Amino acid sequence: MSGSQSYLVVGSGSIARRHIVNIKTLFCEARVGCVSASGRALCLEEVGADIVYQSFEEALSAEPLLAIVASPAPFHVSQAAMLLRAGIPVLIEKPLSDSLESFAAAADVMHANSEKIEVAYNLRFMPSAIHLKTLLEKRTLGRIHHVLIDVGQYLPDWRPATDYRENVSARKELGGGVLLELSHELDYLTWLFGAFDSVYCVASNSGALEVNVEDSAYAILSRGDGLVASLHMDFLQRAPSRTCKIVGESGTLIWNLLRNSISLHTAQDGEKILFSDTEYNRNEMYLDELSRFVKVATGELKPEVDIYQALNTLRLVEALKQSSVTRQVVNIGDFSS
Template identity: 40%
Template sequence: MKVLVAGLGSIGRRHLANVRRVLPDAEIVALSSRGQHVEGLDAASRVVTSLEAAIGCGLDAAIVATPAPLHVPMSAQLLRAGVDVLVEKPLSHTLDGVAELAELVRQTGRVLMVGYTLRFHPLVRRLKEEVSAGTIGRVLSARFEIGQHLPDWRPQIDFRESVTARPELGGGALLELSHEIDYAQWLLGPIAGVQAHLSQQADWGLDVEDCVDLIVEFERGPVGTIHLDLLQRVAQRSCKLIGTDGTLEWDLQSQSLRRYLAATRSWEVLANSAGMDRNQMYLDELSHFLNGIAARHDALDTLAGAMDTLRVIDAVRQSSEAGRCCIVAHDSRGRVAA
């Protein structure tokens, strides 16, 4: 099997190592636009400096881990060449060209999967099982939060030069931390409307938002909040779902998922992820992609989910700019509510 890994930042190098681990006999083509040698590149069979050269190798599959503005054009070129694609999140930085990309997937019959890795976290998957089974009754309210201090993310580089800090590369908290929007909709269905506030709170001199606060209403009825920031000195990621019959709480730092049931008036720890290797999510994601290639189908329908996430992001931007609630049009584009 011939597999391309395009983009050799930290996530690209992780994918490169994982492909070699899962497919030890694969011919791995690494795309480095600058032709630079980076740590971990020895796992590649060959290195090319253009997508055209990579396609000329006769690829079977590709992982696109470049900056977000390149995701759609690179994925489209690969699909037209008959290559199945795993593209990193977000699907893009705007909605431009996304509908056409989805149509291209339909026309070519290729698999295109979007890498929202939290769908492969064991406690998030258990959380979804609990919601689907109705163990806390009808979900009424939801709270999602993530925060981490940007300068601590990649201490080996100047954070001001990172993709996250650069708007032209799809940076900012809204896109970089869009996992929360994706898995919120995976758990509770599409977001119908959003009131948003994007802000710059840190004195870093960056041209991207470092704090995002959303009030959301889901089509199925629940209301909730989503908070994303690049600020917190103690990393935080959590979810709380309040239902008619109880509450579910997932906390990444305590590595636990617990449930309160009104019938028993007690909390129960349902699962914990202590000792979990974080890379296992990426390995499971890769295995899902390879299984999808074999089955000619992405069982998680991550493309549709990623498109819904981008529609919410579009509505968030409009809402923050207008200072009003914005309806999320899941069949076209968001529009400011009258």
């Protein structure tokens, strides 16, 4: 793909600006355009693009080779559909949408163009994630008994220079809350271990953050073969945490995503470090994701995370939300788009 071509980023938030920088890093002659998700006027200095468009129609007229939708989740599907109708491949920031209902409004277009859509669950591109998947495929632990996932960070610390209460993560109307915002964990859980059948969840708002979304969630997922996963997410932890512990018949694997490391704990050998790259630059996974998406856009590769996988994650989110409301175990298969 020629670097002299036009690229489009929809949105002006931190992830949109990251994508603009990364496009220019990978394609030094690229002409990167940006359009606001809400229609407000942008300035070049604000987003770092080569050109800002005043409307979606103007952006489409530039005929970009590909587009990245980095707007709030409620806009993802409608904006992606407009791009796809114009023949433009799309990388959609996670989650795919804020709800199955929102997705259904443009489902026909999305399904018809599924091979041109990538959903940005970028944790899959971490070297430690790839190594962990290989270990599991080799059955390093034998039979797996259960999985324990913990992710959390104090929301005001995410972007200290901004008022966190105005950020997407904190606003229900923009698709905020831990279940959607931290759905990376739901994606990799299924990617590594396969689908689950049922969930029980308690999601709540502590009142500590002055937001209108759930700021913590505790969930148990299970399936017929006996595998159980427990999941904890929050916006409250002062000490950031992002770990996945896998307990099997021959030992325990601990994946520390913040340290980009994997350790194996066995009765015979104690702790053994299987992978560690603490100097890893986390932007590399975004660059790897973008590099791969370029090949999806040109038809060389199939999407790493297609809409069907992303829909399964969205179904899981909705099952968790319903369980939290009803305080009952919910079958994930009852949700369809």
